[in-house]
Amino acid sequence: MSGEKRTIRLSKCSVDHHEKEAVSRVLDSHFLGMGVEVQQFEKEIKAYLNTELEVILVNTGTAALHLALECLDFQDGDEVLVPSLTYVASHQAISAAGLKPVSCDVDAQTGFIDLVDAEKRISAKTKAIMPVHYSSNSVDIPQVYEFAKKHGLRVVEDAAHSFGNKRDGHWIGEAGDIICFSFDGIKNITSGEGGCVLTADKAVAARIKDARLLSVENDTQMRFERNRSWVFAVKHQGYRYHMSDIMAAIGREQLKKAPQFAEKRKQLAEMYFNMFEKFPQIKPVTLKNKDIVPHIFVCQIVSEKRDRIVSYLQEQGVSVGLHYYANHLHEYFKTDYALPKVEDLCERLVTFPFHVGITAEDISYIENKLEVYFKERVL
Ligand SMILES: Cc1ncc(COP(=O)(O)O)c(C=O)c1O
Structure with a gap:
């Protein structure tokens, strides 16, 4: 390998002339809001995931989580169990719905919600659990459904990391209570x-379809017919959370590429798993599993100062991240109890560059830099 310094981005989208042409098509139609492109994208996702669940597109994953909870009609102050190790979006979506996020500890190896800890946090106000597919891992989701059944809870899956993943041969989104991508x-x-929200609950789906358009009743159907309502009924709080046709046009092109992206992400993960076998100081948290298409590649540093290795990699042009800082330590979501496993993990986690533009040469470069780092460190 040449001694040349590389710049390797942590994450990056992959778009080309297909997305550009799709956006141009929508611009040329002079209809930019929510219309037939969104309708088609919903149908295509449904077909791709081979699901009977209703598919409802919105403008962010956070909006999907917020609407899912809002349309379950809990009382203000009701509680939702959620792992502390997640993007702040999970917690913000819960509080935006007038509910209280109850942060739970996680499994020290996988970062998935620890149901033993969650059980301790159940109160008379607990109404739902929001398991997070941390680093695309949903292996233990069936246990969450058993837990929810035992305690009479709804399940809102934060599957932001899991589009195009499978579990036991079935797509994430094929079945479940409420799943958000x-x-x-x-x-x-x-x-x-x-x-995107997927749910089998027809009543909740109908509410979410309206709520994404300010709760104007049946406005989704009107928009799909390139129409709109002038005199309408409004019975609930609503939001401007709908997806636009411009966004859907990009998404439809991306969906066509989903199998090839998935293949590339799996190959990349394999390269990382092989590489990290060389470095006992760095242990993948991202699960090695043929059904998983990782969104991020997370490791924990087991015998080394995390911040030193992070600074070194950044200096070498390798951009790394932290998924995530513990939510229960944020001022707004502070708890009066400790969560030892999350607190320990979030001192050790490092996310390595992961996107479909990463090459085998990039991985060799990272490997080479880590070799130099550990050699110099012991001298
Ligand atoms: C775990 C998790 N939940 C929710 C979200 C929110 O998704 P969005 O950024 O589309 O609002 C993200 C986004 O990064 C996420 O990683």
């Missing part, structure tokens, strides 16, 4: 920004 710029597929 994100299509922001760096997710497994993107619609620029964007999100």
Whole structure:
């Protein structure tokens, strides 16, 4: 390998002339809001995921989570169990719905919600649990449904990392209570920004369809017919959370590429798993599993100062991240109890560059830099 310094981005979208042409098509139609492109994208997602669940597109993954909770009609102050190790979007969506996020500890190896800890946090106000598919891992979701059944809770899956993943041979989104995806710029597929709710609950689906358009009753159908309502009924709080046709046009092109993106992400993960076998100081948290299409590649540093290795990699042009800082330590979501496993993990986690533009040479470069780092460190 040459000694040349590289710049390797942590994450990056992959778009080309297909998305550009799709956006031009919408611009040329002079109809930019929510219309037939969104309708088609919903149908195509339904077909892709081979699902009978209703598919409702919105403008972010956070909006998907917010609307899911809002349309379940809980009382203000009711509680939702959620792992502390997640993007702040999960917690903000819960509080935006007037509910209280109850942060729970996670499994020290996988970062998935720890149901033993969650059980301790159940109160008379607990109405739902929001498991997060941390780093695309949903292996233990069936246990969450058993837990929810035992305690009479609804399940809102934060599957922001999991579009195009499978579990036991079935697509994420094929079955479940409420599942929310994100299509922001760096997710497994993107619609620029964007999100999606899937649910089998027809009543909740109908509420969400209205709520994304200010709760104007049946406005979704009107918009799909390139029409709109002038005299209408409004019975609930609503939001401007709908997806636009411009976003859907990007998303539809990305969906066509989803299998090839998935293949590339799996190959990349394999390269990382092989590489990290060389470095006992760095342990992948992202699960090695043939059904998983990782959105991010997360590791924990087991015998080393995380911040030193992070600074070193950044100096070498390798952009790394932290997924995530513990939510229960934020001022707004502070708890009066500690969550030891999350607190320990969030001191050790490092996310390595992961997107479909990463090459084998980039991985060799990272490997080479880590070799130099650990050699010099012991001298
Ligand atoms: C775990 C998790 N939940 C929710 C979201 C929110 O998705 P969006 O950025 O589309 O609002 C994200 C986005 O990064 C996420 O990683």
